[in-house]
Amino acid sequence: MTVISVEGLKTHFLTRAGVVRAVDGVSFSLDRGEVMGLVGESGSGKSVTGFSIIGLVDAPGKIVDGSIFFHGDDLSKLSARQMQALRGSRIAMIFQDPMMTLNPVLRIDTQMIEAIRAHEKVSRKEAWTRARDGLAQVGIPSPEQRLRAYPHQLSGGMRQRVAIAIAFLNNPDLLIADEPTTALDVTIQAQIVHVAQKLCRERGTALIWITHDLAVVAGLADRIAVMYAGRIVEAGDTDDVIDHPRHPYTVGLLGSVPSANQRGQRLTQIPGMTPNMLALPEGCAFRDRCTHSDNQCSKAPQVSTDERGHAIRCFHPQYVKTPA
Amino acid sequence: MTPIIEARGLSKKFVKRLDLAGKIAQRLGADIHEEIVHAVDNVSLSINAGEVVGLVGESGCGKSTLGRIIAGILPQTAGTVLVDGKDTADMNSTDRTAAALAVQMIFQDPFASLNPRMRVEQIIGEAPLVHGLTDRAGLSDYVDDVMMKVGLDPLLKQRYPHQFSGGQRQRIGIGRALAVKPRFLVCDEAIAALDVSIQAQVLNLFMDLREQFELTYLFISHDLSVVEHIADRIVIMYLGRVVEAADTEALFDDPQHPYTRALLAEIPRLDQRKRDFTPIAGEIPSPLNPPSGCHFHPRCPYVMPVCKTEVPKLAAQHDLRQVSCHLDNSTRRIID
Incomplete structure (x- = not known):
């Protein structure tokens, strides 16, 4: 069952210096419980893709073309109110900096209860119980005490877990994770990935994991899409993309990883x-x-897909095997 | 062979002194104390010429503080730093200047470590001019030469740092360090802030420069895969103490300290697919109030009663590897 399907999405930023085509014709779709790694370097448009889906593109940014279907409904046709009802309940997002999710002057319990009661009519007491269970599920010790804390009293890893707990409060069908472990240490990164992986598996949540770190998505994702300058240049099964990269950029990106x-x-x-x-x-x-590259490359290459669903956007596909 | 850099029993405490109100409150019997952080706790380390030593640990483990003390930009609380076998504290001013020039540092953030109001030519050229490595007439050529070595176009030397990309700025930082002809570089998370493709370029530059100028590096990083690639020897720190030190090969083939094992198990690798991420429990404790005995004991899967009371010694083993753990090898194997 397809949860989300993005077709020809174009999000442009109309700045004074010119039009920035941050996302320029991106298409993909995700089934229930599927994990997709969206990989790219800074400025490749991977985060803007995430923001476009959840409807958080700020001016001067604008979705200029394409459509996003969530369970078959075109999100661009929804009113602001309908979109707000989806955001935070059916579609959730976590960010690189958990302080983007958390309000620094409100206690954790206030924020979590608010997040539940914004989407559902439940008593404060019941919401509190769900908030406590939510914290326990992301592995936070003594959740009753943590609920009374302010965000600044928690460590970075703990804050990110609270952000994940909030994202899962309303059982979303889709979670967009925008580099949630980039600022964290290796051991904490493993904890965060573990929690997100566990919750998505238990609840069948589809997950888009946005990152620049190929090694993390290699272990986490079912499929990988590599973005460069606003376009997906290569997409396919994790094994196909990592073991048999076709696009020269993916080949280069994999070659840049020290452990390869x-x-x-x-x-x-x-x-x-x-x-x-x-x-x-x-x-x-x-x-x-x-x-x-040669003369041919001055024309934009179209997407070509092989029988395994491995898609690339290149005139000169490579046939290499990454050393494992 | 005399090591190029040797640290003996280095410690660094950061103390947050009480203000007047705090002092009065303390006199009146309030439960207020000075806050002391042992950022570095009795660390010894020696680095031979031509070696690349990787210093690895999580944030707050004191790796940057140790790097800064070794680079001579932060005074230690206790212990000595020896450059070419001579104690920096006992040197006369000429020797001290020479030692300071021999050891240079490269910082993590290429946006914060360059003066935004200076042109590249000044940033790179200032130190060699002051120290007489070049004169005013030769400065321009000198800077061109350094810029070429680090892969920058000398035509850009009249520009300001903000006109460069992150990778180029990091090259400027490397150029500034190289301009005084150092023999030893402390690289503090020097590639952490860069994009993947740019990381690879800068890492390659470090390897090229090492060969070209016979440089010695202390490469500080939280990223084991980067350190694995570049370092000959790796030192792992946890809450201010060294927990394990070994040759790169030996450390990766047979990690001995439980913390090292946990770290290695957790590095994401390209060849692991659909893995279950099984992290070590807990977080790095606050250095304000570190656990007693072995600092790692609250998170250690092999914890024994002795770990809670006694600090394990950093014991040297047969292959020059050092491990600070109460468990010995045979016991650990049995548990596995």
Whole structure:
């Protein structure tokens, strides 16, 4: 059952300096309980894709084209009020900085009870019980005490867990996780991934895990989509994308991960810088940094999909095997 | 061989002194104390010329503080730092300047570590000019040369830091350190703030520079996979103390301290698919009030009564590896 289906989404930012095509024709869909890793570097449009789905794109940003279907309903046709009813209940999001979710001047219990009562008519007492159970489920010790704390009294990892607990309060069908572990230590990162993985599995929540870290999604995701300059350049099963990357950018990105290389050897790096979104080259946005580009690449490549559903957007698909 | 850098019994305490109101309240019997953080607690470390030592730990474990003390930009509370076998505290001013120039530091945040009001030429050229490595007439060529070494276009030297991308700024920071011809670089999370593709470029630059100038690195990072790639030897810290130190190969093949094992088990790897993430419980405790005995005991799966009372010694084993744990190898194997 398809939970979310995004078709040809274009989110542009109309700035004074010009139009930034942050998301420029992104399509994907997710089934119940499926985990998709959305991978890209800063400025690739991966976060804006997430914000577009949940309807949090601020001016000067605007969804200019494409549609987002949630359980078959076109989200762009919904009124602000209807969208608000979905947001935080059926679709939830966690952010890199949990302080974006948490209000610094309100206690945890106030915020959690508010989140429940905004979507459901329940008594404060019942909401409190659900909030406590929610905290316990994300592995927070002595949840009754933690409910009385303010966000600043908790550590970064603990705050992120509270954010996850809030996201799961209303049993969402879709969770968008925007780099939730980037600012955290390895051991805390493992705890956060563990909690999110567990809750999504138990409840069949579809998960979009946005990150720049291929190694995390390799262990977590069913499918991976790689974004570059506003477009998905490669998408497919995790095994296909990581073991047999086809797009030169994915090949380069995987080569940049130290653990994929021989200890002490030079990493296979991608030349050049992350692109300036205001001055993208015509055609394939990656061609300036690509070692395989030729005249053909000045036209935008179309998506080609093989029989396994492994899709790429490139004229020069690669056939390499990543050393495991 | 005399190690290029040696730290003996280094400690650093940060004390938050009581203000007047606090002092009065304390006199009147209130339960208020000075807050003391043992950021670094009796750490010894020696690094030979040409070696790359990785210093790994979670935030708050004191790795950056140790790096800063070794780089000489933060005074230690106790212990000594020796450069080329000489105690920096006993040096005359000429030697001290030479030692300070030999040891340079590269910082994490390429946005905060460069003066926004200086042009690249000044940022890189200031120190060599002051220390007589070049004169005014030769400064321009000198800066060009350094910029080329770190992969920057010398034509950009009249620009300000904000006109560069994150990766380029980090190259400016590296250039500034290299400009005084150091032999030893302390890299404090030097690639943590960069994008993946740029990380690889800067990591490659570090490896090239090491070969070209026979540099020695202390590479501080929370990312074991990066350290695994670049370091010859790895030192793992937990709450101000070294818990394990070993050659990279040995550490990854056979981690011995329970904390090291937990860390290694938790690095996400490309070759692990559909894994169940099973984290170690708990978080790094507050350094204000560290657990007694072995600092790791509240999170340790092998904890014994002795761990709660006695601090384990950092014991050297046969292959120059050091482990600070009450368990010995044979017991640990049996438990496994």
